[in-house]
Amino acid sequence: MAPPPTRSAPPKGAEATPPRGTGAIIVTGACGRLGRQVVRLLHRDRRVIAVDRRAFPDRPKDVSHEQIDLRRKKLKDLFRAQPIEAVVHLGVMHNPRASSAEHHSWNVTGFAKLLEYASQFSLPKLVVLSSANVYGPQADNAQFLTEDAPLLGGARFSEIRDLIEVDMLAQSFLWKHPSTETVVLRPVHILGGVKNAAANFLRLPTVPTLMGFDPMIQVIHEADVVHALTLALAPGVRGIYNIAGPEPLPLSRILKTLGRPTVPVPYTLGKALVKRLWSLRLTSFPAPELDHIRFVCMVDDARARAELGYAPRVDLDTTIRSVDVEQW
Numbered sequence: 001m002a003p004p005p006t007r008s009a010p011p012k013g014a015e016a017t018p019p020r021g022t023g024a025i026i027v028t029g030a031c032g033r034l035g036r037q038v039v040r041l042l043h044r045d046r047r048v049i050a051v052d053r054r055a056f057p058d059r060p061k062d063v064s065h066e067q068i069d070l071r072r073k074k075l076k077d078l079f080r081a082q083p084i085e086a087v088v089h090l091g092v093m094h095n096p097r098a099s100s101a102e103h104h105s106w107n108v109t110g111f112a113k114l115l116e117y118a119s120q121f122s123l124p125k126l127v128v129l130s131s132a133n134v135y136g137p138q139a140d141n142a143q144f145l146t147e148d149a150p151l152l153g154g155a156r157f158s159e160i161r162d163l164i165e166v167d168m169l170a171q172s173f174l175w176k177h178p179s180t181e182t183v184v185l186r187p188v189h190i191l192g193g194v195k196n197a198a199a200n201f202l203r204l205p206t207v208p209t210l211m212g213f214d215p216m217i218q219v220i221h222e223a224d225v226v227h228a229l230t231l232a233l234a235p236g237v238r239g240i241y242n243i244a245g246p247e248p249l250p251l252s253r254i255l256k257t258l259g260r261p262t263v264p265v266p267y268t269l270g271k272a273l274v275k276r277l278w279s280l281r282l283t284s285f286p287a288p289e290l291d292h293i294r295f296v297c298m299v300d301d302a303r304a305r306a307e308l309g310y311a312p313r314v315d316l317d318t319t320i321r322s323v324d325v326e327q328w
Contacts, residue, residue: 023083023124024049025233028070028114029091031056033194034129037226038088039063042233049078052091070110079121086125086233089114092166107162108169115173118180126182127232128170129225132242133160134186137215137295144300147186147240157288174238183232185225187243188299189292192222192322197289202323207260210267214252215296220245221314221322231308241308242299246316251293257320267294 025042029035030050040060042048049064050056056065068074070091078084092107118126135145136153151168154161167184174182189198198219201207220243228243255262265273271290277283304310314322 023047023085024064026051026078026084026087028052028087028089030059030065032090033192034190034222034225034229035090037222038090038229041226041230042088046085051075051078070114071105075113076117076120079117079123084121084123086127087114087118087123088127088129088229088233090129092129092163104162104165108165111166111169115169118173119177123180125233126170126173126180127229128166128182128184129229130167130170130184130186131163132186132188132218132244132297132299133292134164134167135297135299136160137291137297139295141296141298143296144298145242146300147242147303156291157286159286159288171240174240181236181238183238184240185228185232185243185304186241186299187225187228188218188220188245190222190225191219191319194222197285198292199323200284201289201293202254202258202260202320204260207255207262208270209251209255209262209264210270210290210294211264213267213294214250215292215294216248216298217251217254218244218248218298219254219316219319220312221319224312224314224319227313228304228308228310231310234308237308239303239307241304241310242301243304243310244299244301245312245314245319248298249316254320257317258324 024047026049027035027039027042028051030039031052031054035052039048039050043060043063049066050059051066051068053067053069059065066078089111091110134151134153135149136155136157138152151164154164170182170184173180174184190196191199191202224245225243267290271287274283274285274287274290278286301310
């Protein structure tokens with residue numbers, strides 16, 4: 001589904017955080033690594049409400065923290081109690097050990113509730129952090145996928161289907177509610193102090209690789225993702241944007257930069273081994289993750305560069321090495 005054109009765009013290279021208004025910005029998933037950085041950046045100029053079931057003991061003093069489950073009606077009370085200017089939705093569960101029912105309930109049902117209140121209270125701005133993984137690594141992928149490419153990430157990896165559904169719900173809301181400036185960001189593999197599949201894979205003391213496969217990989221530093229989120233808050237910006245980091249490079253080059261020893265294995269053996277280790281709870285990587293070190297899944301971020309004024313600020317070497325020096 002192609003996004004509609006933006007109504008306007010910020011000056012290229014300008015900081016896009018709009019000036020302080022009378023309303024507050026809600027940041028869901030605020031206690032995660034990215035959420036904390038977004039909160040600490042936005043609260044300098046805006047009134048911020050951090051929403052997360054987890055504790056946030058080191059939050060800035062002027063930030064309100066609501067330990068709210070998005071599926072509960074208490075979230076509605078936040079919209080009712082005060083004007084809300086924007087919501088930055090980062091509260092997507094990425095726990096591969098959680099059941100499909102739990103994933104769906106938290107990610108899809110919770111987000112649907114948020115959209116319901118956004119519509120009911122005429123929310124001016126909604127920014128949703130999705131992922132380029134929704135496209136899925138495929139043998140026949142184009143070299144660089146645009147925002148119009150089909151979302152096939154769930155075809156071989158069922159655990160990502162609810163993330164695709166969240167993305168699709170946001171797209172539908174974008175079209176049905178033009179009065180709300182909805183922005184969907186799809187960043188490539190995020191590195192830094194985050195704990196996700198890509199960063200955890202690169203932190204392995206010895207990294208398995210697949211014989212005959214050395215796909216081109218795109219990575220982005222967490223600070224660049226936070227920067228893109230703030231750009232998305234600019235007045236007038238709406239649509240779907242791929243967010244990439246510096247230039248792509250082969251997986252082997254990334255591992256060489258980190259100085260990681262590797263163990264090449266045949267795909268069939270690697271898949272069987274990962275399945276066995278997963279069943280014994282000796283790995284955090286389900287077998288479908290192997291497709292990311294097998295096939296290419298790169299995106300074209302020209303739209304974000306042209307319309308958001310986005311460009312990565314962290315160089316490639318620093319981005320790669322951040323998995324070691326910035327562990328959270």
